[in-house]
Amino acid sequence: MHRPLSDTEQVSMLEAMQLIRRHEERLAELQAAGRAAGTCTAVGQEAAAVGVVHALGADDLILTNHRSAGHLLARGADPGRLIAEILGRSTGYCKGKSGSLHVSARELGIVLTSTIVGGELSLAPGVALAQRMQGRPGVVACFFGDGAACEGIFHEALNLAVVWKLPVLFVCENNQWQAYVHRKETMPQDHVRPWAAAHGLPAVVVDGNDVEAVHAAARHAVDTIRVQGGPCFIEAVTYRLRGHFEPDDQGYVDADELTAWKSRDPIQLLARRLIDRGVLSEGEWAHVRQRVEATLDAAFAFAEASPFPSADELITDVYA
Amino acid sequence: MHTMTVNQAIASALAEEMRRDERVLMFGEGVATKRADLMQEFGAERVRNTPLAEAIIAGTAAGAAAMGLRPVVDLLFAPFMTLAMDALVNSAGKLRYLSGGQFSFPMVALAHTGAGWGVGAQHNHNLEALFVHAPGLKVVMPSTADDFKGLLKSAIRDDNPVIFFIDLALGEAAGPVPAGDHLVPIGQSVVRRAGCDVTLVSYAKTVGHCLRAAESLAQRGISAEVLDLRSLKPLDEAGLLASVRKTGRLVVVHEASRTCGVGAEIAALVVERAFPLLKAPVVRLTGPDAPAPSSRPLEQAFVPQAPAIEQAVLALLREPALS
Ligand SMILES: Cc1ncc(C[n+]2csc(CCOP(=O)(O)OP(=O)(O)O)c2C)c(N)n1
Numbered sequence: 001m002h003r004p005l006s007d008t009e010q011v012s013m014l015e016a017m018q019l020i021r022r023h024e025e026r027l028a029e030l031q032a033a034g035r036a037a038g039t040c041t042a043v044g045q046e047a048a049a050v051g052v053v054h055a056l057g058a059d060d061l062i063l064t065n066h067r068s069a070g071h072l073l074a075r076g077a078d079p080g081r082l083i084a085e086i087l088g089r090s091t092g093y094c095k096g097k098s099g100s101l102h103v104s105a106r107e108l109g110i111v112l113t114s115t116i117v118g119g120e121l122s123l124a125p126g127v128a129l130a131q132r133m134q135g136r137p138g139v140v141a142c143f144f145g146d147g148a149a150c151e152g153i154f155h156e157a158l159n160l161a162v163v164w165k166l167p168v169l170f171v172c173e174n175n176q177w178q179a180y181v182h183r184k185e186t187m188p189q190d191h192v193r194p195w196a197a198a199h200g201l202p203a204v205v206v207d208g209n210d211v212e213a214v215h216a217a218a219r220h221a222v223d224t225i226r227v228q229g230g231p232c233f234i235e236a237v238t239y240r241l242r243g244h245f246e247p248d249d250q251g252y253v254d255a256d257e258l259t260a261w262k263s264r265d266p267i268q269l270l271a272r273r274l275i276d277r278g279v280l281s282e283g284e285w286a287h288v289r290q291r292v293e294a295t296l297d298a299a300f301a302f303a304e305a306s307p308f309p310s311a312d313e314l315i316t317d318v319y320a
Numbered sequence: 321m322h323t324m325t326v327n328q329a330i331a332s333a334l335a336e337e338m339r340r341d342e343r344v345l346m347f348g349e350g351v352a353t354k355r356a357d358l359m360q361e362f363g364a365e366r367v368r369n370t371p372l373a374e375a376i377i378a379g380t381a382a383g384a385a386a387m388g389l390r391p392v393v394d395l396l397f398a399p400f401m402t403l404a405m406d407a408l409v410n411s412a413g414k415l416r417y418l419s420g421g422q423f424s425f426p427m428v429a430l431a432h433t434g435a436g437w438g439v440g441a442q443h444n445h446n447l448e449a450l451f452v453h454a455p456g457l458k459v460v461m462p463s464t465a466d467d468f469k470g471l472l473k474s475a476i477r478d479d480n481p482v483i484f485f486i487d488l489a490l491g492e493a494a495g496p497v498p499a500g501d502h503l504v505p506i507g508q509s510v511v512r513r514a515g516c517d518v519t520l521v522s523y524a525k526t527v528g529h530c531l532r533a534a535e536s537l538a539q540r541g542i543s544a545e546v547l548d549l550r551s552l553k554p555l556d557e558a559g560l561l562a563s564v565r566k567t568g569r570l571v572v573v574h575e576a577s578r579t580c581g582v583g584a585e586i587a588a589l590v591v592e593r594a595f596p597l598l599k600a601p602v603v604r605l606t607g608p609d610a611p612a613p614s615s616r617p618l619e620q621a622f623v624p625q626a627p628a629i630e631q632a633v634l635a636l637l638r639e640p641a642l643s
Contacts, residue, residue: 092420104422122380122406122407128383
């Protein structure tokens with residue numbers, strides 16, 4: 001077993017979660033003001049992102065999807081370059097060619113973000129195969145939603161990863177929503193885990209709003225993959241607190257369900273826990289939040305001051 | 321020079337490239353079973369059987385390519401590529417661009433295409449235009465053993481995703497193949513027969529049909545030039561235009577259906593770039609806009625044959641000049 005997270009680690013995870021939250025909220029504000037294209041936020045899912053990503057080492061790789069800001073920021077992405085990418089500026093991670101949906105950052109080990117639902121699942125076995133065959137130690141964490149788990153490629157990917165014993169950590173962020181459709185309408189059971197488990201790999205469900213629980217499960221899974229070689233599966237049960245694609249009035253959302261999940265906000269849960277344990281004072285927590293705002297002030301300023309790509313960029317990077 | 325069949329040329333290209341570069345690996349449904357010699361020489365790590373799941377075969381190739389391997393996947397029959405379309409079109413074709421050039425996708429997807437087996441439309445469909453239309457991909461479709469070997473080796477060394485179509489009817493066709501490290505560059509057409517009255521442009525098995533038509537046209541004193549495109553994307557515009565400028569007449573021949581086919585692109589290109597030199601309208605001879613039948617005579621009638629090409633040329637030469 002691992003040693004428990006230190007106080008400092010927990011505070012820094014709290015700060016990472018707050019950074020993700022405020023990044024997305026501020027982006028949504030910008031969007032509402034007509035200054036940014038629509039985006040998919042993952043407000044409410046910060047614990048899943050931070051819990052898993054903080055369990056990865058420098059050699060490990062990440063594949064993600066359309067709700068990637070949390071994964072990127074948890075991995076240490078520069079908020080300025082991330083926002084610049086989302087705003088289509090040439091200083092962004094992908095020179096402004098990705099926008100918010102397909103941001104990858106090779107230097108951070110964030111490879112191959114796909115916005116085709118399930119696309120990242122199709123790529124993950126190959127990335128892991130390359131790790132294995134080239135003798136690199138890194139595990140490949142692949143984030144996807146419950147909606148992606150309803151795509152056939154989910155089964156193809158898990159099956160191949162098991163058969164070929166590939167080092168993939170499949171992370172299903174079950175946020176209850178599949179765009180505008182509630183998971184209950186499309187899945188006979190509450191969880192994706194039984195489908196995963198049927199493929200014969202270690203598969204667990206974890207409270208996706210409890211960052212400590214997610215982190216413990218992820219550390220255990222990563223260790224298992226390193227020792228046993230084959231893949232593992234984690235289902236983080238969480239909730240998408242904002243709409244599918246900004247702007248979204250969430251008119252289709254059950255108000256009671258939303259309220260119930262808001263009362264389990266992962267950031268408040270962790271902050272409260274740290275304050276109750278005497279690890280963090282109210283004043284220190286306020287200070288963390290101020291620091292996050294200052295970081296984001298600078299990041300948004302950098303991004304908005306950055307130039308758009310020139311029209312010549314339209315046809316560069318098509319072929320290698 | 322050795323004489324070998326197209327299938328042997330493919331096998332020798334695969335073996336040579338796997339020997340040359342340890343990043344090259346091959347997988348697909350039954351690949352390790354059917355290519356026992358590769359399996360024996362390179363081992364189970366680099367020659368792999370997969371589940372019957374085209375989407376994950378192609379996706380795995382794209383992921384592996386992005387991270388430094390050079391996979392060759394065999395998708396068996398071109399129609400099965402529709403199940404692999406997401407990975408080929410949306411991942412391999414687009415993620416280099418979307419990532420601002422951070423990743424490249426050096427992979428090859430092989431598939432058999434075309435008439436010759438009598439198995440009907442779900443195993444016989446010329447899908448090349450779909451892939452030509454998708455950005456970020458290259459598409460090759462050779463006609464001789466020599467080109468199969470040289471283009472496959474180039475495709476494996478290319479840093480981009482290459483869709484490599486194997487016309488089923490050509491598998492046992494034999495021809496001379498240069499010895500040694502024989503490479504044919506992707507994107508260059510070749511004049512298979514020189515002529516001055518009309519250009520017949522084609523690729524894959526219909527190149528042979530054009531050559532036969534040209535031969536019998538020659539007996540009537542008509543000199544037809546036969547241009548084998550070999551590569552559909554990138555397309556050798558210069559080679560195509562040079563030939564049409566010389567002859568002033570163009571017949572495009574392919575087995576794939578007509579609407580939005582490769583022939584339409586070629587016709588448009590020639591009209592845009594060489595219109596003043598055209599002595600007659602451009603003619604397309606293609607398969608119909610219909611699924612391929614299985615009955616052998618119908619299957620053969622699907623494909624433009626030499627007599628039809630000859631007739632088209634004769635009709636064209638009777639056409640008055642454009643202006
Ligand atoms: C193949 C495909 N189908 C549909 C969409 C449109 N779409 C984008 S996100 C989304 C919902 C995906 O749900 P889920 O996988 O649960 O992830 P979440 O958005 O909840 O994080 C849909 C349907 C898409 N991008 N790709």
